[in-house]
Amino acid sequence: MAKYIKPTLETKFHIDFAWWRKQRQSLGAYLQGHLCPEAKNLHPTENQTFDWVNPETGEVFQIDMLWHIIQTHCGQQPNFIDDSLPLTRSIFRLFIANDNTPLTSLEIYEMLHKKTPELILRTIGGHQVYDGIRPVNTSV
Amino acid sequence: MVQRKTQTPAYWQGQFTVNSKDLEFIYNQILENNRVFTLDEIALALVKRQYQAEELAARSEFQQGKLYQPKESYAVGEQVVFPHLDFAVGTVKTTRQGHHPIHGTFTVIEVSFANGSPTHEFAANFDHPHPLNLDTNQSLASLQGLMPPEEIYQTYLEFIRPKVEAALKNSNDFVKFHEHYFLRDLLPDFHEGLFNIADAAIDINNGPLSVDALIEQMGLAEGKDITDTLRFSVSYRLANDERFDDVGPTGQVLWYLERIEPPEAHHTPRRLQLDSNQSYDIDLFDEDLLALLTEIDDEATPVEHLSPVDPNPQSVTIVLNYPHRRVGTLPLTPKTETLFPSSHYNPVLFEFVDGRTGNTFPGWTVLNDKYVFGLDEWYNKNKLPVGAYINIKRTDNPMRVIVDYQAMRSQRDWVRTASVSGNKLVFQMSKEAINCKYDELMIIGESNQAQIDALWLNASEKKLSIYDILCQVFPELSKLNPQSTVHAKTLYSAVNVVRRAAPGTIFQELVSHRCFIPMKNGYWIYDPNLRD
Numbered sequence: 001m002a003k004y005i006k007p008t009l010e011t012k013f014h015i016d017f018a019w020w021r022k023q024r025q026s027l028g029a030y031l032q033g034h035l036c037p038e039a040k041n042l043h044p045t046e047n048q049t050f051d052w053v054n055p056e057t058g059e060v061f062q063i064d065m066l067w068h069i070i071q072t073h074c075g076q077q078p079n080f081i082d083d084s085l086p087l088t089r090s091i092f093r094l095f096i097a098n099d100n101t102p103l104t105s106l107e108i109y110e111m112l113h114k115k116t117p118e119l120i121l122r123t124i125g126g127h128q129v130y131d132g133i134r135p136v137n138t139s140v
Numbered sequence: 141m142v143q144r145k146t147q148t149p150a151y152w153q154g155q156f157t158v159n160s161k162d163l164e165f166i167y168n169q170i171l172e173n174n175r176v177f178t179l180d181e182i183a184l185a186l187v188k189r190q191y192q193a194e195e196l197a198a199r200s201e202f203q204q205g206k207l208y209q210p211k212e213s214y215a216v217g218e219q220v221v222f223p224h225l226d227f228a229v230g231t232v233k234t235t236r237q238g239h240h241p242i243h244g245t246f247t248v249i250e251v252s253f254a255n256g257s258p259t260h261e262f263a264a265n266f267d268h269p270h271p272l273n274l275d276t277n278q279s280l281a282s283l284q285g286l287m288p289p290e291e292i293y294q295t296y297l298e299f300i301r302p303k304v305e306a307a308l309k310n311s312n313d314f315v316k317f318h319e320h321y322f323l324r325d326l327l328p329d330f331h332e333g334l335f336n337i338a339d340a341a342i343d344i345n346n347g348p349l350s351v352d353a354l355i356e357q358m359g360l361a362e363g364k365d366i367t368d369t370l371r372f373s374v375s376y377r378l379a380n381d382e383r384f385d386d387v388g389p390t391g392q393v394l395w396y397l398e399r400i401e402p403p404e405a406h407h408t409p410r411r412l413q414l415d416s417n418q419s420y421d422i423d424l425f426d427e428d429l430l431a432l433l434t435e436i437d438d439e440a441t442p443v444e445h446l447s448p449v450d451p452n453p454q455s456v457t458i459v460l461n462y463p464h465r466r467v468g469t470l471p472l473t474p475k476t477e478t479l480f481p482s483s484h485y486n487p488v489l490f491e492f493v494d495g496r497t498g499n500t501f502p503g504w505t506v507l508n509d510k511y512v513f514g515l516d517e518w519y520n521k522n523k524l525p526v527g528a529y530i531n532i533k534r535t536d537n538p539m540r541v542i543v544d545y546q547a548m549r550s551q552r553d554w555v556r557t558a559s560v561s562g563n564k565l566v567f568q569m570s571k572e573a574i575n576c577k578y579d580e581l582m583i584i585g586e587s588n589q590a591q592i593d594a595l596w597l598n599a600s601e602k603k604l605s606i607y608d609i610l611c612q613v614f615p616e617l618s619k620l621n622p623q624s625t626v627h628a629k630t631l632y633s634a635v636n637v638v639r640r641a642a643p644g645t646i647f648q649e650l651v652s653h654r655c656f657i658p659m660k661n662g663y664w665i666y667d668p669n670l671r672d
Contacts (some may be wrong), residue, residue: 051238051248053263057224058210058272060238060248060261068241139226140253140260 007125007135009117012102015095016134017052017061023132028064030131034093035066036074055101056136070096087114087123088130095133102136144194146187147286152296158307162186167313170323176372179319183297183304188289204229210266211273214249224272228253235264243268317376318393318485327373334358339383339397348387348394348489351375387489389481389505389538396489404513405487405504409467411596412511414440414640420648428662429647432628437461439471439510440642449475455533457546459579460519462526462636468516470530470543472507481538482507494518495531495544503541515543525555526633527583528576546577556620556630557585558637560595565609565638567616581629584637592637599638607649607672609635610656614666625663 007013020027028047048065074080075097081090090112094103103111105121114120124133145151166182177185205219206212214220218232230251238248247264263270293300308314308321315324341357342349351371355361360370371393378384378395385401388394422430422445434447437458456475464470472480481490482505492503492514503514524530524545533542555572558565572585586592599609613634618624628650632643650656655670 051240051246051263053210053238053240053243053246053266053270056271058208058263058266058270060263065241138224140222140228140230140255140257 007105007121009105009121011121011125012104012136013091013108013124013133014100014102014136015092015132016129016137017063017132019129019132019134021061027132028066031064031066031070034070034074034096036070036077036080039069039073052100055099067096071099081112083114087112087120088133090114091120091124091133092131144198144286146191146194146289146292149296152292153299156296156300156303158186158304162189163307163311163313165189166308167323170314170321171326174326174369176320176322176368179301179305179308179321180293182308182321183300184289184293186304187293187300191289191292198227207274208262209273210263210268210270213247213265220249220251228255230254230260233259238263315376317372317379320372322369322372322376326369327376328370330358330360330374330377334360335377335381335383338378338395342384342395342397343400348396350388351378351393351395354378354395386483386486387504388483388486389488389490390483390485394489401487401489402504402513404467404469405489405506408506408509408511409463409469409513411463411467411640412469412509414642418642418645420642420644422644424651425644425647426651426658428658428660429628429651432632432647432662433643436629436632436643437471437473437475438632438643439473441473441644443474445644446474452478453534455479455531455542457529457531459582460524460526460528460530461582462584462633463640464511465519465524465526465528467513468519469511469513470515470532472505472510472512476512476532477507477510479532479534479541480505480512481541484508490539490541492518493535493540493542495533495542496522496547500540518543522576523573524576525572525574525578525583525585527578527580529578547575548577550575555583555585556617557587558592558634559587560591563595563598564612565592565595565616565634567613567620567634569620579629581627582633584633586637596638604639606635606639606641606645607653609639610646610649611666611668611671614656614664615668618666625659625665628662628664631664 017027049062050065050068051060052063052067053060075093080097081093085093091108094108094111105117105125108120109115109117124130125135145155166185169185170177205221206214208220208222214232214235216232216235220230220232222228222230230253232249233252234250236248236250238246240246243266246266248261249264250259250261252259287295308316313324314321315327337358338354341354349357351374352366355366355370355374358374360374375386375393379386383398385396385398386393387396387401418440425433433441433445438461453475456479458470458476470476481488484507488505488507490503490505491500493500501514501518503512505512522545529546531544531546533544535542550573552571553574554569555574556567557570557572558567560566570585570587610631614626614631617626617630617634628647631650632641632646635641635646650658650664653672655667655672657665657667659665
């Protein structure tokens with residue numbers, strides 16, 4: 001089992017697709033809730049997937065095509081991440097918009113301007129995992 | 141897996157040393173390149189040397205398998221090393237075709253790892269830019285997101301530089317001029333007579349000469365381009381000849397003759413010299429005193445006790461204090477120092493430009509002792525009192541600085557005037573002819589300079605404490621005011637007539653003794669009955 005290292009403000013986070021798989025939760029179903037009204041009409045055939053390539057590690061995950069639609073269409077809308085969204089939902093959308101490129105709490109704060117870097121770290125760096133947002137693991 | 145010590149602060153902050161093999165390496169570097177090296181170049185070369193040794197060790201580990209790069213292709217059964225996953229070694233179990241809506245098709249390899257963890261999939265034959273694709277000259281460390289040597293050096297520079305500098309200093313093989321190094325064995329021999337020519341050339345020029353000009357005069361160029369090595373060799377030789385001094389600002393070497401330099405270029409005037417113990421506890425000061433630390437232009441106040449200033453002002457105004465007025469200097473503080481050309485290696489000769497007449501006269505920046513010299517005659521000619529506002533302004537030429545005062549129609553003002561009575565400093569109000577604007581809290585006239593000088597010497601010899609002097613001058617100053625209050629700035633100005641003291645040191649005495657009672661806005665009263 002990987003050793004637990006307490007995350008710091010320098011720790012990079014991302015959406016851990018392996019976590020979604022391990023939890024046997026449907027990322028596709030969850031992504032439905034992030035579709036903008038316009039994109040709902042573009043909804044592809046159910047269960048259509050693609051091979052997402054991790055921009056830093058090259059690791060491949062087969063994920064729902066909704067991810068790509070949200071990233072390339074909804075993520076470009078100005079109100080995709082608006083002030084009324086809860087913090088974890090905003091962070092989740094931030095990672096969709098940047099194609100899951102890892103970010104530190106400080107970087108997340110600089111992009112969202114929500115709460116504080118410390119509060120962001122306490123939220124996503126604790127033992128409770130929200131929406132699969134976890135520290136980047138550098139071992140297998 | 142190779143542990144990269146060069147990536148740890150503990151190594152650079154504590155364990156890093158420069159050994160004889162490192163010095164041999166530097167020696168060979170300079171020898172092979174046959175050029176002058178800066179301290180930064182040498183230190184960075186040493187960092188790179190250690191970094192590359194680790195890189196070599198890490199690369200040797202790749203005999204276990206092929207390095208993972210998304211652009212490469214991998215066969216089933218092939219062993220692959222993943223540097224970004226702590227150099228984990230995996231085996232390709234299967235391959236399949238992958239598809240991405242933007243990147244198109246590529247290969248997906250399924251990899252199993254020896255630790256029994258679930259298989260992972262990775263992109264292969266991936267024909268798109270990816271940070272894991274290694275260029276020919278790219279290091280493994282960069283793949284792991286580790287700090288490159290340049291970043292290591294910038295991060296730990298304050299620890300690395302002094303150790304490299306000390307090692308070079310302790311070796312006879314290297315010679316140094318400013319922060320440039322060369323090999324002693326490669327220095328050319330110069331005939332002694334050439335330096336007599338250099339001496340005469342500067343003398344005739346009646347001003348400093350650049351090293352290039354001297355090389356020309358000495359006939360060392362012989363129509364060829366002047367190399368940095370020749371510049372270094374001549375400068376090194378001149379720096380070790382007591383007749384010559386470099387008087388150029390940072391980045392510029394200008395040679396001058398020591399015999400025609402004023403003593404103040406090398407020796408701090410006694411009036412400006414502070415006792416070694418000028419410490420004080422800033423936490424004891426109230427807001428008024430803290431503000432005064434910045435307001436009073438005194439080079440003795442540490443930078444960390446001053447409010448931030450404009451780092452690149454076009455002009456500044458300062459208030460002249462007694463010690464600087466007497467010796468013809470100005471303080472170099474964070475407020476003033478960027479206006480003057482300076483160097484950490486040597487005093488710098490520049491030109492003052494009289495803001496009224498446009499006349500020029502020589503000035504000297506003595507950065508290490510924090511003063512600018514050369515204003516004695518100008519102060520006297522313009523009859524500027526202690527407390528006068530002095531304007532300093534930059535020009536297009538960094539070697540010319542405008543100095544001016546805030547002129548007004550000459551009038552006779554009531555001014556507190558210092559004199560000596562019964563071996564003590566006394567003050568009275570007297571009418572003085574003043575032709576400039578001044579700080580009313582700082583202005584001090586003097587009736588007999590020779591007597592004050594004698595008193596200053598006496599105070600110095602008797603080592604009178606700041607507290608004793610304050611107790612002497614406070615009643616003298618308070619009697620000039622119907623409320624008997626005296627401002628802290630006035631006390632600073634008066635104490636400095638007989639003893640050089642930093643504002644903080646004087647304020648420390650004010651807050652430490654109950655005979656000094658604070659009023660509002662920086663004013664104090666004195667109760668002799670409460671004297672310790």
